[in-house]
Amino acid sequence: MTNSTPPLSSSIADIKALIGREARRVTSYDVARLAGVSQSAVSRCFKPGASVSKATQARVMKAAQELDYIPNAAARSLITRRSNQVALIVSNLATLHFPEVLSELSRQFGQRGMRILLFALPSEGDVDQTLADVWQHQVDGAIVAARLSPAQVAEFERRGVPFVLFNRHLSGHSVNTIVCDQVEAARLIVSRLAAAGHKRFAMIDGPHDSAIAQERTRSVAARLAELGLAAPLLVAGNYDYASGARGMREVVSRLGRAPDAIVCGNDVMAIGCLDTARHEMQLDVPGALSITGFDGVTQAGWLSYNLTTLRQPMQSMAMAASDMLGALMLDKSTGPERRVFSASVVEGATARLGPAF
Amino acid sequence: MTNSTPPLSSSIADIKALIGREARRVTSYDVARLAGVSQSAVSRCFKPGASVSKATQARVMKAAQELDYIPNAAARSLITRRSNQVALIVSNLATLHFPEVLSELSRQFGQRGMRILLFALPSEGDVDQTLADVWQHQVDGAIVAARLSPAQVAEFERRGVPFVLFNRHLSGHSVNTIVCDQVEAARLIVSRLAAAGHKRFAMIDGPHDSAIAQERTRSVAARLAELGLAAPLLVAGNYDYASGARGMREVVSRLGRAPDAIVCGNDVMAIGCLDTARHEMQLDVPGALSITGFDGVTQAGWLSYNLTTLRQPMQSMAMAASDMLGALMLDKSTGPERRVFSASVVEGATARLGPAF
Numbered sequence: 001m002t003n004s005t006p007p008l009s010s011s012i013a014d015i016k017a018l019i020g021r022e023a024r025r026v027t028s029y030d031v032a033r034l035a036g037v038s039q040s041a042v043s044r045c046f047k048p049g050a051s052v053s054k055a056t057q058a059r060v061m062k063a064a065q066e067l068d069y070i071p072n073a074a075a076r077s078l079i080t081r082r083s084n085q086v087a088l089i090v091s092n093l094a095t096l097h098f099p100e101v102l103s104e105l106s107r108q109f110g111q112r113g114m115r116i117l118l119f120a121l122p123s124e125g126d127v128d129q130t131l132a133d134v135w136q137h138q139v140d141g142a143i144v145a146a147r148l149s150p151a152q153v154a155e156f157e158r159r160g161v162p163f164v165l166f167n168r169h170l171s172g173h174s175v176n177t178i179v180c181d182q183v184e185a186a187r188l189i190v191s192r193l194a195a196a197g198h199k200r201f202a203m204i205d206g207p208h209d210s211a212i213a214q215e216r217t218r219s220v221a222a223r224l225a226e227l228g229l230a231a232p233l234l235v236a237g238n239y240d241y242a243s244g245a246r247g248m249r250e251v252v253s254r255l256g257r258a259p260d261a262i263v264c265g266n267d268v269m270a271i272g273c274l275d276t277a278r279h280e281m282q283l284d285v286p287g288a289l290s291i292t293g294f295d296g297v298t299q300a301g302w303l304s305y306n307l308t309t310l311r312q313p314m315q316s317m318a319m320a321a322s323d324m325l326g327a328l329m330l331d332k333s334t335g336p337e338r339r340v341f342s343a344s345v346v347e348g349a350t351a352r353l354g355p356a357f
Numbered sequence: 358m359t360n361s362t363p364p365l366s367s368s369i370a371d372i373k374a375l376i377g378r379e380a381r382r383v384t385s386y387d388v389a390r391l392a393g394v395s396q397s398a399v400s401r402c403f404k405p406g407a408s409v410s411k412a413t414q415a416r417v418m419k420a421a422q423e424l425d426y427i428p429n430a431a432a433r434s435l436i437t438r439r440s441n442q443v444a445l446i447v448s449n450l451a452t453l454h455f456p457e458v459l460s461e462l463s464r465q466f467g468q469r470g471m472r473i474l475l476f477a478l479p480s481e482g483d484v485d486q487t488l489a490d491v492w493q494h495q496v497d498g499a500i501v502a503a504r505l506s507p508a509q510v511a512e513f514e515r516r517g518v519p520f521v522l523f524n525r526h527l528s529g530h531s532v533n534t535i536v537c538d539q540v541e542a543a544r545l546i547v548s549r550l551a552a553a554g555h556k557r558f559a560m561i562d563g564p565h566d567s568a569i570a571q572e573r574t575r576s577v578a579a580r581l582a583e584l585g586l587a588a589p590l591l592v593a594g595n596y597d598y599a600s601g602a603r604g605m606r607e608v609v610s611r612l613g614r615a616p617d618a619i620v621c622g623n624d625v626m627a628i629g630c631l632d633t634a635r636h637e638m639q640l641d642v643p644g645a646l647s648i649t650g651f652d653g654v655t656q657a658g659w660l661s662y663n664l665t666t667l668r669q670p671m672q673s674m675a676m677a678a679s680d681m682l683g684a685l686m687l688d689k690s691t692g693p694e695r696r697v698f699s700a701s702v703v704e705g706a707t708a709r710l711g712p713a714f
Contacts, residue, residue, distance in 0.1 A: 025495075025517055085474065085494070098456055106477040115494065117442065118473045120463040137442070137472065138382075160382055241659060275660035302598060303632035304661035 010034065012066055026069045035063035086325065087134050087142040089119045089127075091210075092239070097297050101166075101318045105143065108322035114140070121146055128152070135159060141325045144168065147211050148175075162328035164321050167312075168211060174336035176328060178321045180312040182212055185343035186219030188356070189263065189292050189310055192345065194227050195354025198260035198290060201232040204247035204273060206239050206265035213239070213265050216294055220263050233259065237269045244272025245280075252281065258289045261351065267293035267300040267309055274305060274350055290351035300348070308351035310343040317341055367391065369423055383426045392420035443682065444491050444499040446476045446484075448567075449596070454654050458523075458675045462500065465679035471497070478503055485509070492516060498682045501525065504568050519685035521678050524669075525568060531693035533685060535678045537669040539569055542700035543576030545713070546620065546649050546667055549702065551584050552711020555617035555647060558589040561604035561630060563596050563622035570596070570622050573651060577620050590616065594626045601629025602637075609638065615646045618708065624650035624657040624666055631662060631707055647708035657705070665708035667700040674698055 010033045019026060028042040035042065037056055044052045045060040052060075063069075086109055090098070106116055117139060119130050127146055134142065142156070142163040153175055156163050165177040193201070203220055206213025221231055235250045237243040244264060252258055258277070264270035270293030277283040277291065285291055286308075293300055296311025320339050347353060367390045376383060385399040392399065394413055401409045402417040409417075420426075443466055447455070463473055474494060476487050484503055491499065499513070499520040510532055513520050522534040550558070560577055563570025578588055592607045594600035601621060609615055615634070621627035627650030634640040634648065642648055643665075650657055653668025677696050704710060 102475075103477065106475055110477070115490070116475045118459075118463055118475060120460065120467070133472070241655070245660075271659060279660045298598070299656055302628060303602075303636045 015067065026067045028069070030067055031060060031063045031069050034067060035059040082140050083138050084114050085117045085137065085139045086114050087119055087137070087139040088116045089121065089130060089134065089142055089144045089146050091121045091146040097295055097312070097314050100298075100314050101145075104315050104318035105322055108319055109326075112322075112326055131155065135161075141329050143321055143325060147209075162325060164325045164328070166321050167317065169215070174338075176324055176336050177338045178317050178324065178341070179338065180317065180341045180343055182215045182343075183219045183222075185294070185310045185312075186216050186263075187223045188343070188345055190220055190223040190227070192353040192356060193261045193263075193290060193292070193351060194224075194229060195356075196290075196352040197354070198352070199229060200255075200259040200261075201229065202251040202255070202259040202262045203232040203234050204237040204244060204251070204262060204264045204269050205234060206237060206269075208236075210239075216265055232263070237265055239266050239268060241268050241272035241275075244269030244274075245276040246272075248273040248276040248281070258283055261290040261292070264291065264293050267295045267297045267307060269293070270307055270309065270350075271299065271305055274307070286349065286351050292351050294343075296343070296346055300346070306349040307346070308348035308353065309346045311346050312343050313341050372424065383424045385426070387424055388417060388420045388426050391424060392416040439497055440495050441471050442474045442494065442496045443471050444476055444494070444496040445473045446478065446487060446491065446499055446501045446503050448478045448503040454652060454669070454671050457655075457671050458502075461672050461675035462679055465676055466683075469679075469683055488512065492518075498686045500678055500682060504566075519682060521682045521685070523678050524674065526572070531695075533681055533693050534695045535674050535681065535698070536695065537674065537698045537700055539572045539700075540576045540579075542651070542667045542669075543573050543620075544580045545700070545702055547577055547580040547584070549710040549713060550618045550620075550647060550649070550708065551581075551586060552713075553647075553709040554711070555709070556586060557612075557616040557618075558586065559608040559612070559616040559619045560589040560591050561594040561601060561608070561619060561621045561626050562591060563594060563626075565593075567596075573622050589620070594622060596623050596625060598625050598629035598632075601626030601631075602633040603629075605630040605633040605638070615640055618647040618649070621648065621650050624652045624654045624664060626650070627664055627666065627707075628656065628662055631664070643706065643708050649708050651700075653700070653703055657703070663706040664703070665705035665710065666703045668703050669700050670698050 012034060015030050015034055019030060029039050032039040032042045037060060041052060041056055042060050045057050088105065109116060117137060119134060121127060121130055127148060131152060139161065142161060143166050144163050145166040145168060147168055148165065148170060150173060153170065153173055163176070165175055167179055169177065169179055201224055203217060205217040208214070217234065224230070224232060233251060233254060235247045237247050247269060248262070251262060262273055264273055270291055274285060274291050277285050277289060283289050293307050293309035296309050299305070300307035300309050324337065324339065345353070369391060372387050372391055376387060386396050389396040389399045394417060398409060398413055399417050402414050445462065466473060474496060476491060478484065478487055484505060488509060496518065499518060500523050501520050502523040502525060504525055505522065505527060507530055510527065510530055520533065522532055524536055526534065526536055558581060560574060562574040565571070574591065581587070581589060590608060590611060592604045594604050604626060605619070608619060619630055621630055627648055631642055631648050634642050634646060640646050650664050650666035653666050657664035657666050681694065681696065702710070
């Protein structure tokens with residue numbers, strides 16, 4: 001480890017000076033030197049169940065204490081094969097309910113003595129490169145809020161790394177999943193808008209590489225078709241405020257007037273759409289036009305907006321994800337499970353809603 | 358490692374079956390069995406500069422490839438003494454600009470091949486217990502967005518873990534710090550409000566255990582005193598929307614009328630204060646009352662608010678923090694540095710401001 005190895009059983013001062021010169025942490029080699037035993041003896045002392053004499057154990061523990069040596073997590077992970085780290089793989093850190101989810105996951109895993117190692121993807125599609133890095137860190141499990149291919153799922157399974165898909169859906173594969181039912185949510189809001197007499201719909205949708213955004217968009221269109229209403233005018237958004245504002249302008253410019261209702265792919269776009277309708281176009285919302293969101297983020301409840309939206313029970317979903325992964329990490333043979341949560345309608349002040357039917 | 362150790366040089370099928378039965382990852386012991394060498398020979402093959410014969414090296418590499426063995430990060434960290442992980446220690450995940458900061462830090466460290474390990478504190482004061490956990494994970498460095506005591510700073514130094522204080526200030530100690538000048542920011546907004554003729558001030562302050570919140574409050578009061586104006590009416594807030602709304606009601610109830618200006622300790626409270634003033638009390642903002650925030654979060658710029666506030670250059674600060682920590686991790690002898698960023702006034706539509714002086 002060093003060029004000039006001091007003799008065994010050096011003095012504490014010598015060893016501390018050496019550590020200082022080399023600007024490094026106390027290692028098992030330092031403890032071995034102070035205790036006058038081999039490094040492997042020190043190692044055995046910190047290995048559960050390993051054979052070591054009482055006298056050696058006592059000398060090593062005394063030396064470890066004097067040097068303030070802690071067998072590090074990396075070293076322990078080689079012994080226990082646990083890093084006590086969970087990878088959180090997310091495609092979009094900027095999502096407004098992300099802090100809420102992260103906070104809950106951090107709290108839940110913290111109670112299990114585990115920490116979250118963060119892997120933020122440059123974009124939803126960029127998973128392969130990130131996974132190579134995940135394997136390097138030997139995490140005990142993963143929460144994946146990004147789209148996985150069947151090959152990537154197989155790679156998790158082959159490596160024996162338990163994982164839970166969070167609010168992502170993988171059709172045709174049985175994987176452990178926590179999800180909010182986007183189809184049901186879309187049906188719910190469209191039905192209630194239709195029940196209030198809205199006929200001409202527009203939709204500002206989310207990013208094309210987001211599976212959830214596309215599921216919401218498809219489900220809105222499908223429900224309108226079921227109800228015998230015209231297909232919605234679709235304009236592209238990317239989940240941010242500015243794209244909601246642009247979307248509102250595009251809808252009006254393409255239709256030549258406002259539609260009866262605009263369903264937005266998330267709350268932030270709905271807020272941008274609403275601000276533009278009210279403050280730029282002086283439209284009466286919900287008198288002349290209904291606007292709805294998706295997600296139920298905190299900001300949607302602020303008095304200036306009081307947005308009519310669909311709330312995903314994010315905190316419960318985060319808790320369920322950590323419970324599910326926790327169980328998987330203890331017993332890998334648990335079969336795949338899908339826990340499907342339901343969104344609820346938040347009856348705000350930006351849409352006229354009829355009764356549920 | 359196992360009860361029934363197969364003989365050296367087992368077949369690939371035997372070894373894969375064993376790994377499957379034990380539901381574990383491929384280890385250096387498996388590679389050793391397949392290559393017919395000792396585990397320590399495998400270990401030496403993956404250790405830079407270690408002595409190993411060409412023939413052994415070739416056998417081990419072939420076996421490693423056949424078993425798809427990757428020397429794990431934990432094992433490498435024992436050799437290189439690097440975990441390629443940076444601790445992010447934060448007291449408040451719910452802060453609205455946290456996603457922006459986290460996103461930038463994740464991107465910056467990602468470019469250095471490093472990942473963020475998250476340590477969220479239950480409260481600003483709860484650092485000691487968290488630090489014990491940080492040491493266990495043997496991170497290469499830390500970004501600390503929480504208050505440290507001098508003893509805790511000394512502990513980082515003693516352990517040789519480089520760290521950067523992020524938007525926290527430690528008086529009387531030279532530590533590497535990225536900070537936004539809260540005193541200057543408070544002076545700036547008070548001066549410009551005073552220049553527009555505001556005389557009676559109130560302030561909704563932040564949590565009492567937040568050093569930044571207290572620095573903002575003290576600085577507002579100090580600048581008012583300098584200008585010969587009355588001390589502000591102080592009401593307690595806790596950085597959230599509801600406490601801004603409550604604060605507005607408390608100010609009016611204690612004064613019997615609205616003051617000229619309410620300076621809020623952050624943007625979210627200012628938004629709550631503003632919504633309550635306008636929608637609950639029908640007050641004209643900024644005609645009858647000016648309201649200002651602190652931070653410059655995205656939401657403050659939404660059309661319904663267009664908040665007059667102070668913007669902290671969070672992205673630049675996050676970039677500076679990762680640059681600084683990156684440099685420290687390469688050369689620990691760099692002396693302590695404090696990089697102080699300035700907030701700028703966002704001239705929104707919720708306050709009457711005079712010229713800067």
